[in-house]
Amino acid sequence: MTSTGTIFQREINAYFLSPVAYVVISVFMIFSGYFFSVMLGLTQETTLRYSLAYTQFILSILTPVITMRLFAEENKTGTIEPLMTAPITDFEVVFGKFLSAWALYNIMIAPTAFYIIFLAWVGSPDYGAIIASYIGLILMGGLFVAIGILVSAITKNQIVAAVIGIVALLILLVIGLASSGNEGWFYNCLRYIGTYDHWDTFTKGLIDTRDVIYYVSFTALLIFIVVRIVESRRWR
Amino acid sequence: MIKVDHLAKRYADVYAVNDISFEVHQGEILGLLGPNGAGKTTTMRILTCYMPATSGTATVAGYDVFRESINVRKQIGYLPENVPLYPEMRVREYLNFRAKLKRVPTRERKTKIEECIEKCRIKEVQNQIIGTLSKGYRQRVGLADTLVHDPKILILDEPTIGLDPNQIRQVRQLIKELGEKHTILLSTHILPEVEMLCGRVIIVNKGKIVAMDTPSNLGTQLRGGSNIVLEVRGNGEKIKNVLSVIKGVKKVLWHDNGEISNYTVEAEKGMDIREDVFSNIVKNNGIIREMKQASITLEEIFHQITTQEQEVAT
Numbered sequence: 001m002t003s004t005g006t007i008f009q010r011e012i013n014a015y016f017l018s019p020v021a022y023v024v025i026s027v028f029m030i031f032s033g034y035f036f037s038v039m040l041g042l043t044q045e046t047t048l049r050y051s052l053a054y055t056q057f058i059l060s061i062l063t064p065v066i067t068m069r070l071f072a073e074e075n076k077t078g079t080i081e082p083l084m085t086a087p088i089t090d091f092e093v094v095f096g097k098f099l100s101a102w103a104l105y106n107i108m109i110a111p112t113a114f115y116i117i118f119l120a121w122v123g124s125p126d127y128g129a130i131i132a133s134y135i136g137l138i139l140m141g142g143l144f145v146a147i148g149i150l151v152s153a154i155t156k157n158q159i160v161a162a163v164i165g166i167v168a169l170l171i172l173l174v175i176g177l178a179s180s181g182n183e184g185w186f187y188n189c190l191r192y193i194g195t196y197d198h199w200d201t202f203t204k205g206l207i208d209t210r211d212v213i214y215y216v217s218f219t220a221l222l223i224f225i226v227v228r229i230v231e232s233r234r235w236r
Numbered sequence: 237m238i239k240v241d242h243l244a245k246r247y248a249d250v251y252a253v254n255d256i257s258f259e260v261h262q263g264e265i266l267g268l269l270g271p272n273g274a275g276k277t278t279t280m281r282i283l284t285c286y287m288p289a290t291s292g293t294a295t296v297a298g299y300d301v302f303r304e305s306i307n308v309r310k311q312i313g314y315l316p317e318n319v320p321l322y323p324e325m326r327v328r329e330y331l332n333f334r335a336k337l338k339r340v341p342t343r344e345r346k347t348k349i350e351e352c353i354e355k356c357r358i359k360e361v362q363n364q365i366i367g368t369l370s371k372g373y374r375q376r377v378g379l380a381d382t383l384v385h386d387p388k389i390l391i392l393d394e395p396t397i398g399l400d401p402n403q404i405r406q407v408r409q410l411i412k413e414l415g416e417k418h419t420i421l422l423s424t425h426i427l428p429e430v431e432m433l434c435g436r437v438i439i440v441n442k443g444k445i446v447a448m449d450t451p452s453n454l455g456t457q458l459r460g461g462s463n464i465v466l467e468v469r470g471n472g473e474k475i476k477n478v479l480s481v482i483k484g485v486k487k488v489l490w491h492d493n494g495e496i497s498n499y500t501v502e503a504e505k506g507m508d509i510r511e512d513v514f515s516n517i518v519k520n521n522g523i524i525r526e527m528k529q530a531s532i533t534l535e536e537i538f539h540q541i542t543t544q545e546q547e548v549a550t
Contacts (some may be wrong), residue, residue: 085312
């Protein structure tokens with residue numbers, strides 16, 4: 001596991017040595033700030049619930065930008081070769097990279113804590129709902145990052161990795177969103193697969209184990225698949 | 237140290253490496269020589285556990301590359317072709333990262349890195365960003381990386397490719413020095429390099445081993461003996477006939493320039509015919525203006541056996 005830490009450290013450094021981290025964080029702050037102010041003006045409610053609903057859309061676009069380089073860059077420049085011939089297991093590499101991207105994701109959403117301070121200043125927000133929302137946000141981040149890494153692992157091109165990642169996340173968001181209000185097993189199924197419904201319960205202040213399990217198991221499954229993909233060079 | 241046994245690697249329906257077997261002994265520098273696409277890199281990738289073989293086995297330092305890959309990887313330092321490095325990192329930072337990955341204990345890490353920087357002469361660029369380094373320095377940073385965990389075996393894939401002549405000389409010198417402490421397997425398609433560095437050479441072509449010997453033996457063994465080039469004043473035809481009947485002569489090529497003739501005399505394997513040639517020409521009133529032994533260069537052997545389809549017996 002020390003190797004996971006080594007990989008994690010290098011990837012985090014790489015994020016902050018390149019413009020990626022700064023660009024992604026700035027873009028996120030601009031949009032989330034805009035939605036926060038607009039929704040606050042419209043609803044006049046001291047809650048993050050409505051602005052965070054839009055935040056999921058921005059996160060679907062920005063998370064693949066965070067993860068796009070993780071494997072695609074190494075595949076392209078060939079640095080994957082010295083990396084994989086060092087005494088390190090495939091899982092350690094994948095998990096270290098996953099943790100670094102997830103950490104950057106959390107760093108990216110951290111400045112939104114300022115909105116809570118603002119809400120506390122103008123009114124009395126429901127802290128329970130806010131804490132639950134953040135737990136949901138972090139769990140959702142894990143899933144988004146895992147999807148992004150999966151796409152990055154199958155290509156040499158970072159742009160392709162980002163675009164496919166964004167499309168995949170938007171599909172996951174839309175199938176849940178579009179089937180809300182419809183009944184029947186088909187729509188229930190889509191809602192269960194989609195991220196929107198699971199996320200929605202968190203913003204209401206509920207931490208439902210079903211939703212936690214959805215995020216954690218989906219993330220774990222994807223990480224497992226990424227490890228297999230990285231390993232696949234051995235049997236391809 | 238390295239033992240390769242009937243190794244083969246197939247991509248779709250093309251064999252990149254086809255049934256090769258060889259051994260690298262402790263303390264040896266073995267050269268893997270062959271044209272591009274001969275299977276050198278694939279062989280090295282199998283030995284470094286980057287990809288498995290389709291069939292056959294390979295052991296490195298006593299560990300099987302497939303089953304005990306982590307142990308194998310601890311024993312080897314691998315320099316891939318074109319030396320991929322992280323361009324945004326600084327040299328020292330990179331070496332520190334690599335040392336950590338290769339599980340160099342924290343306490344020794346600093347001295348080990350210092351040693352490698354010293355050995356590979358990259359002290360003056362140790363705080364520079366890798367992306368700004370010249371090819372020669374990048375190569376040496378790559379070499380420093382292979383040394384950082386003090387491996388028993390170094391596997392170097394085309395270590396001098398793309399360097400200028402001075403840099404090539406420096407890197408070769410460095411490899412020579414490293415050869416005193418490590419067992420080295422290196423690949424190249426540059427022939428003088430093999431002659432300079434390697435104790436033994438394996439020539440591969442189209443995934444198969446076509447020759448394996450010391451560089452000097454390859455010369456004498458592969459194409460029989462050596463050629464003698466002559467320039468003689470005298471009766472061309474007569475001298476040609478005289479030369480052809482000397483014991484040990486295989487073939488005489490005669491190029492008539494009027495009064496002066498040029499001959500190329502091909503001798504049989506292991507025969508020294510120079511003295512007989514001299515005395516026979518003198519007996520027939522020829523005047524020898526020039527006589528030299530043309531030894532076959534590795535270059536010729538390489539060309540010959542990699543363009544020829546038939547197997548060459550070693």
